[in-house]
Amino acid sequence: MDVRIAPLLAVLALPIAVGAGCSRPPQAAESGEPHHHQHHPPHGGTPVVLGDEAYHIELVLDAATGTLQAFVLDGEMEDFIRSGVPSIEIDATVHGAPRALLLAAVPNPATGETVGDTSEFEVQADWLKGAPEFDGVLRRIAIRGSTFTDVKFNFPRGNDTDG
DSSP: OOOOHHHHHHHHHHHHHHHHHHHSSSSHHHHSSOOOOOOOOSOOOOOEEEEEEEEEEEEEEETTTEEEEEEEEEETOOOOOOOOOOOEEEEEEEEEEEEEEEEEEBBBBTTTTBTTTTEEEEEEEEGGHHHHHHHHEEEEEETTEEEEEEEEEEETSOOTOOO
C-alpha cells in the first residue's frame, strides 16, 4: 500500500467505526434484544405515561386506608411537575362495576405548592381497601400547556407497553 494513502484511509474509516459502535445501546448489542429504558417511580407506585413519555403520573395506593395519591412527574420520573388543575378525575372499573375517583390537589407548605400549583393529588375511597386491581381512565389533566385526555391504564400495571 502506498504510504501516502494509509493516513487518508484511516481518517475516512474513523467516522464509520465510531458510528457503528454507537448504532445501538450496549444492552441491545450484548443481549440481541431491543433496548427499552425503564423508569422507576420514586414512591414505588404505578406509572401512567402521558403522551409520548412527556410526563408521568405515579399512582400510590395505601390499601389499609383506601387512600390513592397521584404524583405528576417528568418524562424520566425524576422531577415533580406542578399542574394548575384543581383535581384529577379517574373513571375506574372494578370487577365490572364502574367507580369514580376525584383526586383533589394537595397543598404542601414545605415545597410552596398550593391548590392550583401542585404536583400531588389525593382521594380516599373505602372501595379501594379491597380493590388491589382496577382498570382506569384518567379523564383530563393539563400540564405546562399540554392537555392529556382519556388516558387508559391498569392499576397496578400502568400503561407502559414497552416493558
